[in-house]
Amino acid sequence: MSTITPVILCGGAGTRLWPLSRQSYPKQFSPLAGADSLFQASLTRLTGDGFAAPVVVTADQFRFIAVQQMHALGITPQAVLIEPTGRDTGPAVLAAALHLAQSDPDALMLVAPSDHVIPDAALFAQTVQAAVPAAQGGQIVAFGITPDRAETGYGYLELGGPLQDGAGIAPLIGFVEKPDAARAAAMLAEGRYLWNAGLFLFTVKDILVAYALHAPDMVEAVQTAVDDARHDLGFLRLAPDAWDRAPAISIDYAVMEQADNLSVAPYAGRWSDLGDWAAVWRETENDGLALSGPAYAIDCADTLLRSENDGQVIMGIGLQDIIAVAMPDAVLIAHKSRAQDVKQAVALLKAQGAGQADTFPKDHRPWGWFESLTIGDRFQVKRIVVHAGGALSLQSHHHRAEHWIVVQGTARVTCDGNVTLLTENESVYIPLGATHRLENPGKVPVVLIEAQTGSYLGEDDIIRYEDIYARD
Structure with a gap:
């Protein structure tokens, strides 16, 4: 069995699942079709026999969410690449390939979105392994879903011929954009079209050749972004100046629609991109x-x-x-x-300037999350949850005072140099201007209620002096 490195893309922020999916907390991190999030389900599906530790490509604002959800599954990634800005899937896949090329140019990499539902993990793994000989032979293999209806919300893959006996692979001659209803019905009846799942298998060296041939303007920028990447708390931050020179384009447009070494592997099991x-x-x-x-x-x-x-x-x-x-x-x-x-x-x-368009009710931070319970003139009440081992920055505020009441766990509170341990039903007052920090030294989450009072209660009223997460 060949070993494949999953490259999981989880930097996007879809809008069709609003109000659950928003720019600050997109759908891949939510449990839409099971107890785990879509991202966690993708990780589980791409873990085990035949799979190496994953490479995850995500956005800066999601990096701690992704790591926390991986940690909850006991999965340690091979690398977490941080995109300085969203440039679509073309630069993201290229960055992952260039990173893997540093250690193994012959490695097989499976590019997978993080927000799809594929219930039959065993059948999916079999389908991927069946495509390995084609990928090792120089083909770029796309995975197509056998359609069960005339769907207008998906793009399609056009097969160039019948499936090869025993290999489950067919030539891929074209990509079809989302069709209208009549065209979708005709393609379903013809039987030569599969839904485009956005999943691809290839060797690192072959995809790098494809980028050099079909997207040379992207290669220099992304190569520099990888070469000048900075290690930061276990993440690999791609260099922003070089990264921003890369065109924002999908891998389909940048490479796939121009390449001539394309094959398709049909997957007959259930699949959905949960696009709406x-x-x-x-x-x-x-x-x-x-x-x-x-x-x-x-x-x-x-x-x-x-x-x-x-x-x-x-x-x-x-x-x-x-x-x-x-x-x-x-x-x-x-x-x-x-x-x-x-x-x-x-x-x-x-x-209309409504914050609900982009901002999720729960504000996720590297140490945990908080949500506003009520807000009024000169006051706000929040619920704050701090993960085991988590710590807020050492900070102060110009415009507000805070009163913390612990309802679960044990909190270590620093206020103007004084350190206190608080347990359930205990509280502390943080005066305006005081230098303070909240830490969770225990093994269970700390939950507290925070009552803020003051003339301005915005999240930007924070002066940070120390931060274990290296935030500005």
Whole structure:
């Protein structure tokens, strides 16, 4: 069995699953179709026999979320590459290939998005291994999904001939953009088209040759970004000045649509990119209903009802083909046939300056997360959760004082040089201007309620003196 290095791309921020998926906390880190997040499910699927430790490519703002979710699974990555800015999949895949080339130019790499659902991991692994001889023979192998409906939300792969006996591989002669309904129906009937899963297998040296041939303007910039990358707390930060010179383009446009050494490996199992709420409904429905959280339905059919807050009940009565998603700060209600149009709602909210367009109710930080419970004139109340071993920066504020009440765990609090251990039901007052820090020295999360008072309560009112996570 050949060893394959998974390259998992998790830097994107989709909008079609708003309000759950937002720029500050995109869908790949949420448990949309199971107990684990989509990113964690991808890691699990690409771990074990035949797979080396993964290379993860992500954005700066997601780096600690990705590491925390890997740690929860007991997975140690081979490397975590940090993109200074989003440049699409073309530069991201090239950076991973250049990084791997430093140690093994002959390595097999499997490029995989982090937000897909593939329930049959064993069948998927068999399909990937079956494609190894073609990849080792110089082919760039794309993975196509056998379609079961005339889908207009996916791109397609056009097969150039019948599958080779025993190999499960066929020539790939073309990519088809998302079709209209008539074209999708015709392609389904013809039987020569597969959904484009965005999964690719090739050797490092072969993909680097392909980039040199078809995207030479990208190679110099990304090579410099990798050569000048900086190690930072276990991450590899690509050099920003060089990285920003790379064109923002997908690997499909940059390389795949121009290469002549393409093959396709069909995958016949269940697959979804969970690209919109209708796809989530298809993956999670039971007798036509997809209910999540405290959600209830009376006389409803083909409907998704989802509440992301244990204290917020959502009730549907007499609904047909409806999507309703309730978050603490936003609610989406749409007809299932309009699921692809949710991005329009996000664009409208952005135009109106609404923070809900991009900002998730829970603000995730390297030490844990917090959420605002209530806010009013000159006050705000937050719930703060600090992971075991986590520590907020040593900091002070110009405009607010804080009162911390511990409700779970043990907290070490520093305030103007005085260090105190606080346990459940104990509290401390942090005066305006005081230099302070909160740490979790224990083995369980610390949960506390923070009451802020002052003339300005914005998150930018922070002066950092020390920070174990090296933030500015």
